[in-house]
Amino acid sequence: MTAMGQGWGGSWHGGDWTARIWAPDARKVGLILDDREVPMTGQPDGFWAASVPARVGSRYLFRVDGQDIPDPASRLQSGDVHSPSVVTRPRSPRSGWQGRDWSEAAIYELHLGTFTPEGTLAAAAGRLADLAGLGITAIEIMPVGQFPGTRGWGYDGVLPFALHPAYGSPDDLHDFVDHAHSLGLMVFLDLVMNHFGPEGAYLHLGAPRFFDETRHTPWGAAIDFSQPAVREFWTQCGEYWVGEYGLDGLRLDAVHQITGPGADDFLRQFAPRIRAVDPSRPIHLIVEDERNEPHLRQAGFDAAWNDDFHHAVHVHLTGEADGYYASFADDPFADLCLALERGHVEEGQDRPGRDGPRGQSCGHLPPTAFVNATQTHDQVGNRALGERLLSLAHTDAVRTAYALLLVAPYVPMIFMGEERGATTPFLFCADFSGDLADAIRKGRAAEFAGIATLGAGVPDPLSPDTFARSRLDWSDTSEARDWQDLTRRALRFRSDHVVPLLKSGRSGPASVTRIGPSALQASWPFQTGTLDLWLSLGRAEPGLNAPPDTAFALGRPSQDPFALSATTRSA
The missing domain is CATH 2.60.40.10 (Immunoglobulins)
Known part of the structure; x- marks a missing residue:
């Protein structure tokens, strides 16, 4: 410290x-x-x-x-x-919480402003017991560092140590974390260290050397991590959130944009500094890193978001092939097989739809080094109309992919509402004014100008209505209960059968066999047993016979076009 x-x-x-x-x-x-x-x-x-x-x-x-x-x-x-x-005075978090092992993580990503109608920490705390009852074990909160206005995703923050006031007070965040811990839930915070928002970043005036004007990111001049004071700023920021509020860890946004002299040293030193805040309990660190490289996970970070799994599932279910989906369009189901076998799909090989290779070999990493998702704030919110997967693909296909996410040995992450089959959009929103608001509005429209199906155009990101449309619908419907039951069953299987295997450590590489155009059988060997899985994701395969007494089943892969069976066997 x-x-x-x-x-x-x-x-x-x-x-x-x-x-x-x-x-x-x-x-x-x-x-x-x-x-x-x-x-x-x-x-x-x-x-x-x-x-x-x-x-x-x-x-x-x-x-x-x-x-x-x-x-x-x-x-x-x-x-x-x-x-x-x-002027504030530190408040110690409630003692007694011992944390949870990373292998137990089943993460729920939420945006405080749209998670509940009220959009506050206090209201969100009232929903935590329901999530814990489904078997979710961790909450990942999108950034809460203060940003201009009241509405936004949080990635345009300019005061990264200060809680955004629209969500509540520091005491409210303390109470949220304490309540989550009382329910057995870990709490992670998304921390943005690669850029500041376009309004209110007074560091440009007080300390111009915080930035390197010779290098630029998509958000402006790059942060200069060669400066010891800059490295200390961000390390202290992480220490503050974990130490002040008793958080269980952090998710670091877009670390592939933390570059230049000093950046690698900073990231290597960050993990031990954060964990030293409280050596008595496990503190977990997640990165978003588009480079598909293993070095950060070998330097003390627990896991990285794995967009490859998402892209393979999304392209297979929707047929979309634009933008970053292009390199997954050739044979997305083969890519899904590869993701289940090795974690990442792109590991440095040449692939159609990409100008050059991306990534390095990561198959030696444990399954817990990858955070998988079928929906995230990025993949939903960066669409022009913010559609969720249920609005784009067959319901049974989405359910089966969701079940696969929860029972496979990789760390699963649910995007808020996914556990109840939500179809409400999650739209990009901001709360700027004047010329900056006009620039963002025009930029957002230009980004999607070539999509003819938009008709009336892109929703205005500055409109309060755009924000309001993104709020979850908490209606108690039969569909919501059905999705919650699926979530509960899958996470119970995970807790009872998969987590013990993960804790024992793997004993060899996974084996994934493709059977037909859209079915597979997979096995993951661990020290104390093996996880077996049978999946059909588009066509039943009569030869794909799972044992009749599988511990988890969603249909029968030998008879149903969308089905999954999973079980474990002792070593």
Whole structure:
């Protein structure tokens, strides 16, 4: 952990509060605390500091060469992202929670703003018992760092230490995590360290050297990880969320955009620093990494999102072949077989629909090194109309693919509403104004201009109605109950049969045999037994005979076009 009083933001020493900001090029920096200015002292490392008597709730700004800005490491804002920051005091999370083993993870991704009609942490907490009752063991919350306005996905955040106020207070987040833990649920947070949003990122003014203007990402100038202060900012951010709120881990967004000098060192050092926050319990770290490379999982990260599994399922079920689906269009079911056998599909081989190879061999990694999904916020929300898979493919096909997700030995992730067969869209939304709003509106329309079927066009991402349409429908219908029953049965099989095998460790490579155009039989050997699975995903195969006493069954693959059977046998 960073020594007390070092690094970014505020810290306490008895009754005095120390404020620090990195402004290496500034000539003069002052602390504006409750409307009085306190001179700050510059340090050789580029940080400026001031220690003063303070009270919790005081408001403050930093005056950098005459420009007043909120604290880039603000833990709480008095208003929007342009408002003064607020002096806070750390609160220890409730003791007694010992965490859960990673092999037990069955993750549920949710967006707080649209998960419930209220869009708050308090309302979301009221739904956790139902999720735990289905067998879900972990909640992954989309980013909550403060962003402009009230509506958004969270990936345009500019104050990554501060909870977005539309979701509730810091106490509400403490209560959410405590309640989740009381139900046996882990809580992960999605953390964006590869860019800032387009409005309110005052780091550009206070510390221009935070960015490398010679390198650019899709979101602007790249963050310069060669700077020790930059690496410390993000490491302290992760430490803060895990330490302050007792989170069970983090999901790091788009680490393939964390590049340049110092980036690899930063990622190698990040995992041990975060785990040192509380060595008494397991802390899990997930990455999103489009490169399909194993090095991060070999450097202390538990798992990576596996888009290859999603793409193979999606293309097989829908026939879509545009954009990043192009390289999966040749034979998506063969790709699904490969994903079940090795985790990733693209491991450096040449493939139709791609300009060059992507990835490295990952088949030696354990199944728990891959987080699989049939829907995510990305894959649903980045569609022009935000359609879920049930709106694009045969219901029985989607159910079977969903069951496969839950019983296969890879870590499953459910996107909110999937467990109840939701068909509500999940649409891209934001809450900017003026020229920036117009630019986002035009950019979103231009992105999908070539899709003739859109007719009336892309939903306005700035409209409150677009946001409202994305809220889950919690109606108690027979369809919702049917999907919940499937979820419960599949996750019970996973808990009773698959997790013990995962904990024992695998004893050899998986074996996946394709039988006909859309059926397979798969086996995964582990130290204490073997998981066997039979799947038909489009046509029944009479020769695909699963034993009659399989522990989990959704139809019969030898008779039904969409069916799955799974069982385990002892070593």
